[in-house]
């Protein structure tokens with residue numbers, strides 16, 4: 001089945017996602033972003049509750065059900081595609097179950113490669129107990145099918161807020177590094193040989209020149225024996241540890257194109273698309289990085305647990321196509337209504 005007819009930018013499909021995925025062509029989707037129902041949390045407004053995920057008697061059945069869905073999703077995903085999976089946890093009998101990780105490990109055991117465990121810090125959080133801390137985050141796992149996958153890093157770089165500038169110390173990087181302290185450490189080093197000192201100074205001059213010319217925005221220099229190294233000391237796993245032994249220093253450059261976002265995202269939970277239903281809607285803001293980085297322009301984003309259509313809506317706004325699969329006819333109606341303003345643009 002081809003779920004997206006030519007010239008169509010989106011489709012919402014009513015049904016059980018596992019059955020629908022089974023009908024879909026292999027390697028036809030660029031990116032999957034989804035938030036399945038959490039285990040034992042709530043019953044959605046679905047008549048077809050025999051298919052509804054989240055109501056399994058034991059959590060192990062829930063893990064199995066999701067593993068089946070994402071095994072089928074893997075077939076449907078292109079070789080260079082990505083899956084972003086948002087899952088929440090649950091306490092039973094005072095015990096935190098670790099559900100996101102139980103599912104994630106099962107997916108890894110089934111061949112998915114995990115690239116990131118993003119912490120979605122929801123800022124507000126809920127306080128229901130007095131004998132433990134407030135819950136304020138959920139996981140968003142980024143999985144890929146193969147080691148070579150589509151990733152447009154430039155589309156999500158954070159531009160430096162401060163540019164290099166001139167001060168009484170000469171040119172300084174965006175965080176005020178002038179190189180003076182590094183030069184002193186090189187001179188005073190008892191670890192470096194005279195040749196290593198000369199080479200380290202030359203390298204320092206070179207990076208300062210790059211700062212001056214705007215090629216590099218910022219840098220950090222590590223000198224053997226002078227500072228604590230911010231990497232593994234194991235030369236088998238760290239290229240920087242090798243460089244430090246061989247040359248006596250290394251320089252980490254921060255490009256003026258900006259740096260990549262971290263794996264902690266501070267985004268408040270959705271307020272604007274609240275419905276009367278129990279659907280746990282995630283904010284469109286949460287989908288920006290996944291879509292921009294891992295779905296090519298005009299590519300197809302699929303959400304197998306589409307709910308009120310947040311993923312499809314965000315995909316359309318960012319110039320991608322979207323497919324949502326959802327068990328509830330009510331939520332599909334909401335989704336259709338929701339994307340009308342975007343389609344009118």
Ligand SMILES: C[S@@+](CC[C@H](N)C(=O)[O-])C[C@H]1O[C@@H](n2cnc3c(N)ncnc32)[C@H](O)[C@@H]1O
Pocket residue numbers: 015016017018034035036037038044045046051052053279280281282283304305306307308309310311325326327328331
């Ligand atoms: C957490 S909600 C998704 C919310 C969505 N991210 C949004 O922003 O609106 C999970 C959805 O999965 C749907 N669902 C549960 N089992 C399903 C199944 N087997 N196939 C398709 N949808 C299913 C539920 O009806 C619910 O709408």
